[in-house]
Amino acid sequence: MNPRLKFLVLIISVFLLWYLARYFHLDIEALEAYFKKIPLILSGIIFVFLYCLVTFFLWFSKDIFRFAAALLFGAYLSTVFIFIAEIINAFILFHLCRFLGRAFVEDSLKGKYAALDQGLGKISFTWLFLFRATPLIPFRFLDLTCGLTRISFKRYLLAVILGSPLRIFWVQYILAGVGTSILSRPEALANYLLFNKPAFIFSLIYFVLVIMVAWKLKPGSRVHGG
Numbered sequence: 001m002n003p004r005l006k007f008l009v010l011i012i013s014v015f016l017l018w019y020l021a022r023y024f025h026l027d028i029e030a031l032e033a034y035f036k037k038i039p040l041i042l043s044g045i046i047f048v049f050l051y052c053l054v055t056f057f058l059w060f061s062k063d064i065f066r067f068a069a070a071l072l073f074g075a076y077l078s079t080v081f082i083f084i085a086e087i088i089n090a091f092i093l094f095h096l097c098r099f100l101g102r103a104f105v106e107d108s109l110k111g112k113y114a115a116l117d118q119g120l121g122k123i124s125f126t127w128l129f130l131f132r133a134t135p136l137i138p139f140r141f142l143d144l145t146c147g148l149t150r151i152s153f154k155r156y157l158l159a160v161i162l163g164s165p166l167r168i169f170w171v172q173y174i175l176a177g178v179g180t181s182i183l184s185r186p187e188a189l190a191n192y193l194l195f196n197k198p199a200f201i202f203s204l205i206y207f208v209l210v211i212m213v214a215w216k217l218k219p220g221s222r223v224h225g226g
Contacts, residue, residue, distance in 0.1 A: 006100040031068040044073070044081050051085040056092065070175035078176065079169045086168065090143045090160045097147025105148050121150025128156060132163030134210045139164075170206050173199065 035043040047069060055062040069078035128151070131137050146156045174189070177199055181188040193200045 006104065009100055031064070032072050035068075035072050040073075040077075044077070047073075047081050048085045048088070051082065052088050052092075055085075056089060066171060067175055070172045071179065075169065075173040075176040078172045079165065082168050082172065083165055086139060086164055087157075087160055089139070090157065091153075093140065093143035094147040094153055094156060097144045098153075101148045118150065123149075123151065125155060125159060128159035129163040130213050132159050133166045134213050135167060136210065136214060166206075170202065173202070 035047065038046070047065075051062070051065045051069075055065065066078070066082060069081060072078070073081060128146075131142055132139075174192070177196060178188050178192045193203060
C-alpha cells in the first residue's frame with residue numbers, strides 16, 4: 001500500500017475513533033454487577049480483554065472502565081489489571097502507527113526536518129519514563145506518536161512497563177477511595193484528600209513531580225540524548 005494512503009487511513013481512523021467515543025456511554029453499575037457474578041480470576045481476564053477491545057475503538061471509554069475497576073477490584077488489583085491492558089494497548093497502537101504512518105513520515109520529513117525526526121528518535125529514556133509516569137500526555141497519544149518516530153519498541157515498552165504503574169495507581173487509589181460520590185459531589189475529592197493523610201501526601205508528591213516535568217518541557221529544554 002502507498003505510504004500516503006496508509007497514513008490517510010491512519011488519520012481517518014484516529015478521527016473516527018475519537019468522534020465515536022463522544023457518543024458512547026457505559027453503565028458503571030451494569031459493569032460492576034456483571035463482574036461480581038463471576039470468580040475474581042475470570043473477571044480479571046474478562047476485564048482486561050474488554051478494556052483492550054472497547055478502549056481501542058472508543059478511547060474515552062477507558063475512564064468508565066477505570067472507575068468500575070476501582071469500585072469492583074480496589075486500588076491495587078485494578079491497577080494490575082489496567083496495567084496489563086495498557087501494555088497490550090501500547091503494543092497494538094505503537095505497531096499500528098509504525099505500519100500505517102512511519103513510511104510517510106520518513107518520506108515527508110526530509111532536509112531540515114530530517115534532523116527533527118532524528119532528534120525525536122533519540123529522546124532519552126528518562127523522558128519516555130516521565131511521559132508515561134505523569135498525566136501530561138495521554139497514553140493513547142503517546143503510543144501513536146512514538147510509533148511514528150524512530151524510537152524502538154523495546155525502548156518504549158520498557159518505559160511503558162516502568163512508568164505506567166505510578167500514574168495508573170494514583171488514579172485508581174483516588175477513585176477507590178472517593179467512590180461514586182465524586183459523580184454527584186465534586187467536593188468529595190477535596191474532602192477525601194483532606195481526611196486521608198496517605199492519599200494527600202502521595203498526591204502532593206506526585207503533583208510536584210508533574211510540575212517539575214512540565215517546567216522542564218518549556219521551550220528550549222532538552223529532552224533527548226543520554
